Amino acid sequence: MTALKEELKRQIIDVLNLEDITPADIQDEEALFGEGLGLDSIDALELIVLMDKVYGIKLSDPKKGRDIFQSVQTMATYISENRTK
Amino acid sequence: MLEKTNIQKSCIIEQHRIVVDDKLIWSSEPEVSFSNFSKEAFHHLDIDYPKFYKMDALSKLAFLAAEYxxxxxxxxxxxLVLTSKSGSLDTDLKHQQSIRDSEYFYPRPATFVYTLPNICAGEICIRHGLQTENAFFIAEEFPEKTIFAYADYLLQSNKAKRVLCGWVEYFQEKYRAFLYIF
Structure with missing residues (x-):
């Protein structure tokens, strides 16, 4: 799980163009949206594409996204339980 | 009608140089890509605006010209009145690349949102809180008479106190921006 979380942090920084942020700057439990990293709705769509492209997870229910994208920790948990790639 | 003599301030960005009122404000090494040039020019401004990194090249160019x-x-x-030849064509092509393979179909939302020419005008409006008239025209070359006449109309009809107008052009590493304040 630790390796997956580190991989996720690098991917998030890469696909969302988070300049000047390193994986070490992102805490596992830190909120990705709102107060935390301050991501927006377009970033959420990018994360949905990332989940599909890299882990083979298709998110069809937007309501689930709210829980899954709370933090790197919640994303990693969901990915480890549902990945097809 | 407004003429060049009515220009209060100008900014030109081309060939790795940023010139404001005929004074060189900043320049980078000539061999750097637009991506690196724009990033360095942004850092030179020393402002905290992370959204910049997510913009497409045209928006970065327009944003920098407006900022300076x-x-x-x-x-x-x-x-705000902007003109361009290629508009968002560079980003349109990037988006088209991402959807051309039906077997590997992963359009990038962050790219797609910049597939309209006037998004760069929106970025300037958001950054500076502009809630005034704005327009974006596509033309082969800068339609000086039309734009100056339109700026004049905005001022004469009290729709604006001042007008920021000019040309923002980016396509496949070739770029040029010049903005004027009337």
Whole structure:
């Protein structure tokens, strides 16, 4: 799980163009949206594409996204339980 | 009608140089890509605006030109009129690349949102809180008479106190921007 979380942090920084942020700057439990990293709705769509492209997870229910994208920790948990790639 | 003599301030970005009122403000090494040039020019501004990194090249160019020309300026009731030849074509092509393979179909939302020419005008409006008239025209070359006449109309009809207008052009590493304040 630790390796997956580190991989996720690098991917998030890469696909969302988070300049000047390193994986070490992102805490596992830190909120990705709102107060935390301050991501927006377009970033959420990018994360949905990332989940599909890299882990083979298709998110069809937007309501689930709210829980899954709370933090790197919640994303990693969901990915480890549902990945097809 | 407005003429060049009515220009209050100007900013030109081309060939790795940023010139404001005929004075060289900043330049980078000539061999750097637009991506690196724009990033360095942004760092030179020393402002905290992470959204910049997510913009496409045209928006970065327009944003930088606006940022440099508006430093120290009152943006109250400032209208915005931009023109371009290629518009968002560079980003349109990037988006098209991402959807051409039906077997590997992963359009990038962050790219798609910049597939309209006037998004760069929106980025300037958001950054500077402009809620005034704005327009974006596509033309082969800068339609000086049309734009100056339109700026004149905005001022004469009291739709704006000042007008930020000019040309923003980016396509496959070739770029040029010049903005004027009337």
């Amino acid at each position: 020309i508006l430093q120290g300026e009152d943006t109250g009731e400032l209208a």
